[in-house]
Amino acid sequence: MHEAPPPTSTPAPGPSFSAVPAEPLSHGLKQRHLTMLGLGGVIGAGLFVGSGAGIAVAGPAIVVSYLIAGALAMLVMRMLGEMSAAMPASGSFSVHAERALGRWAGFSVGWLYWFLLVVVLAVEATAAAQIAHGWAPGIEPWAWVLLFMVVFTAANLTAVKNFGEFEFWFASLKVGAIVVFLVLGLLAVLGWLPDTDPVGMTNLTGQGGFLPNGWGGVVSGVLTVVFAFGGLEVVTIAAAETDDPARAVGRAVRSAVVRILFFYVGSMLVIVTVLPWTAQQAGLSPYVKVLDAIGVPSAGQIMNIVVFVALLSALNANLYGSSRMIFSLAERGEAPRGLLKVSGGGSRETTGGVPRRAVLASVAFGFVSVLLNLLWPDTVFLYMLNSVGAVLLFVWALIAASQLRLRARLEQEAPEALSLRMWCFPYLTWVTLAGLFGVLLLMLTDEAARPQVLWSAGATALVLLVAVGRQWRERRGPA
Numbered sequence: 001m002h003e004a005p006p007p008t009s010t011p012a013p014g015p016s017f018s019a020v021p022a023e024p025l026s027h028g029l030k031q032r033h034l035t036m037l038g039l040g041g042v043i044g045a046g047l048f049v050g051s052g053a054g055i056a057v058a059g060p061a062i063v064v065s066y067l068i069a070g071a072l073a074m075l076v077m078r079m080l081g082e083m084s085a086a087m088p089a090s091g092s093f094s095v096h097a098e099r100a101l102g103r104w105a106g107f108s109v110g111w112l113y114w115f116l117l118v119v120v121l122a123v124e125a126t127a128a129a130q131i132a133h134g135w136a137p138g139i140e141p142w143a144w145v146l147l148f149m150v151v152f153t154a155a156n157l158t159a160v161k162n163f164g165e166f167e168f169w170f171a172s173l174k175v176g177a178i179v180v181f182l183v184l185g186l187l188a189v190l191g192w193l194p195d196t197d198p199v200g201m202t203n204l205t206g207q208g209g210f211l212p213n214g215w216g217g218v219v220s221g222v223l224t225v226v227f228a229f230g231g232l233e234v235v236t237i238a239a240a241e242t243d244d245p246a247r248a249v250g251r252a253v254r255s256a257v258v259r260i261l262f263f264y265v266g267s268m269l270v271i272v273t274v275l276p277w278t279a280q281q282a283g284l285s286p287y288v289k290v291l292d293a294i295g296v297p298s299a300g301q302i303m304n305i306v307v308f309v310a311l312l313s314a315l316n317a318n319l320y321g322s323s324r325m326i327f328s329l330a331e332r333g334e335a336p337r338g339l340l341k342v343s344g345g346g347s348r349e350t351t352g353g354v355p356r357r358a359v360l361a362s363v364a365f366g367f368v369s370v371l372l373n374l375l376w377p378d379t380v381f382l383y384m385l386n387s388v389g390a391v392l393l394f395v396w397a398l399i400a401a402s403q404l405r406l407r408a409r410l411e412q413e414a415p416e417a418l419s420l421r422m423w424c425f426p427y428l429t430w431v432t433l434a435g436l437f438g439v440l441l442l443m444l445t446d447e448a449a450r451p452q453v454l455w456s457a458g459a460t461a462l463v464l465l466v467a468v469g470r471q472w473r474e475r476r477g478p479a
Helices: 031-040 051-086 093-101 103-135 141-158 160-190 214-229 234-241 245-274 286-293 299-331 356-375 380-387 391-413 427-445 450-476
Strands: none
Touching: 031 160, 031 234, 031 245, 051 093, 051 214, 051 234, 051 245, 051 286, 051 391, 051 427, 093 103, 093 299, 093 391, 103 141, 103 299, 103 356, 103 380, 103 391, 103 450, 141 160, 141 299, 141 356, 160 245, 160 286, 160 299, 214 427, 234 245, 234 299, 245 286, 286 299, 299 356, 356 380, 380 450, 391 427, 391 450, 427 450
């Protein structure tokens, strides 16, 4: 192992964009890895299981809720893609926030996102272990968690191409499952499956109509499903480890956002068309309900396998993303310098350029989170989970704010770097910011979501306080 070059002096807001420092990491990811990562990164348990809660509150209008939430996610990804194509870095939006708004912003968004990933990692590992325990009751859930963590830690310690291959095949299975589901659902709607009659539009207009709970139900649906789009950001983090980051991130963003909208919205449209929305229940997979209704044998077990793979995929991606984020923080002097060690020897694509200490630091905190989840799920871990509940929205808001500042400077200093541009700048950026703050305000009015906003705001305020304190001490200099 060797240490990455020490960070240069921290850039003040408004640095030159003429030269972006080279990353000391490997370039083992291929375009197919990045494209499938963007496509499968957000297709997880939130879609396969969590969408049932959205249907229960919005009815058939959940399709509109997904359109609104998906549009917000797509706009954020376009902004992030623009900045990452111009300035690819393993820290992605943390680096962009530092360049646009100052060190306090880069420090805050980087540490908040790292904390978000390692806490959510515990949820995914525990949920996957519960499914595996159902298949093999003789093995305790904690043993499954240990196995998952060891396997994916090993995969992330060896070479980035191993992470890429894991995610490629995981995402391929998830995408394939949704494509099959969409085809079967369409055939059921048309009455082309054995022993089925055409469904038509009856379920979209019956049981209270398309808007059974009014537009308030649509809004509640947005609050339920918007977080299912979290995970797209990892694409721009991973882009720094490709041979041509600017081109790779541009292609991945362009292809992923539209297809993800298609898969999400298309799935919801099939579900509420095939079955009455009143047949859905929070906590139960609407996909299983539909597959059972159209006569697919062992539908529950099939979806259990798909959800299991989705959880392991998210665990793998979160471990990767958290390690690269904390490595980037260390590069900029915002995390311990000991985390700058990267593996050396051999080809960069096969063995070198892996931030192993950053991986171990992230997985260590992940293990702590898992233990808290297993021992105190309703107390200590619940508070931790609430403290990151709305962090994704804060991160997205800082991405939008950073893009507002950086786009203007890029057009002046390095317009040739803008290979991927945000649509209708700056108007859609402002619309996105307004939408994100609107969602936060609506969460404050929702009794179930309010604790997440308040705890997340507290966590954000604490990190901001540390960031401002560090900056103040550095300006004062040695006593």
